[in-house]
Amino acid sequence: MLDPLTLLALGAVGTLAGFVDAIAGGGGMIALPALLSAGLPPVSALATNKLQSVFGTGMAALTYWRRGFVSLKALIPAIAFTFVGSFLGAMVVKQADTSLLDIAVPVALIGIALYFLFAPNLSDADKAARLPFGMFVPLMGFAIGFYDGIFGPGTGSFLTIGFVMLFGFGLTRASGNTKILNLTSNLAALAIFIPAGDVVWPAALAMGIGQLVGGYIGARTGIRYGAKLIRPLVVVVSIALAVRLLVFR
Known part of the structure; x- marks a missing residue:
């Protein structure tokens, strides 16, 4: 049983995680260690982290959509494929050997950080697409959703780089x-x-309240400052995730 002080601390962590996640992804890097430190078993910590992040991610998604940055109609096929991919990933996670991902994912995250750091034309302006949106966004959603169901770290970074590149x-x-x-x-x-x-519900709800606040403020901040904030934060979050995966396993 978690005491009130621990729940209050988890709520504060949820606010910070929601703020960072709304702008650049990687909120789980902050939330998951906090849940483990509070004494939750690894599987419960993973499940609780998923639930508490829904509050912040949902608030951020709603804020971006209301400000006109998302077309839900265009994303419907990708939403369906992402759901299926993640569901299948979560089903097979206990049978899958994810040891290769321990190295491959940090390397990919460092590659993303270098791209965002050195690519000269990253901005808020849309550019010509390299692939047809309607055909390939659902495939991207399925693949990254499957990865998220099995492993998870860096999902937001991978989706962002896909939409940009x-x-x-x-x-x-x-x-x-x-x-x-x-x-x-x-x-x-x-x-x-x-x-x-x-899911440990008291922890999830305490962090979820913080996530609502952090997700809203983070999304509004990302919209206000755009690429000049999102770009460096993606770099920092990607490198931090890579270091955590390589060093603190």
Whole structure:
């Protein structure tokens, strides 16, 4: 049983995680260690992290959508494919060997950080897409959703880089669409975790309240400052995630 002071601290952590996640992804890097430090078993911490992040990701997604950075109609096929991919990933996670991901994911995250750091034309302006949106965004959603169901770290960074590199989105629009698909993948995983009784509800709700605040403020901040804030924060979050995966395993 978690005491009130611990729940209050988790709520504060949820606010910070929601703020960072709304702008650049990677909120789980802050929330998951806090849950483990509070004494939750690893599976319960993972499940609780998924639920608490839904609050912040949902608030951020709603804020980006209301400000016109997301077309839900265009994303419907990708939402469906992302849900299926994440659900399947969560189902097979216990049978899958994820040891290769321990190295491959940090390397990919460092590559993303270098791209955002040195690419000369990253801005909020949309550019020509390299792939047709309607055909390939659902495939991207399925693949990254499957990864999120199995492993998870860096999902937001991978989605953002996909929207920017493959589909020509400006950074703020890419962040908004990333929130929609990230929310979808979290909900799909919870369809496995909640019936199994893995979620610690007091912790999830305490952090969820903080996530609502942090997600709203983070999304408004990302919209206000755009690429000049999103770009460096994606670099910092990607490198921090890579270091955590490589060093603190």
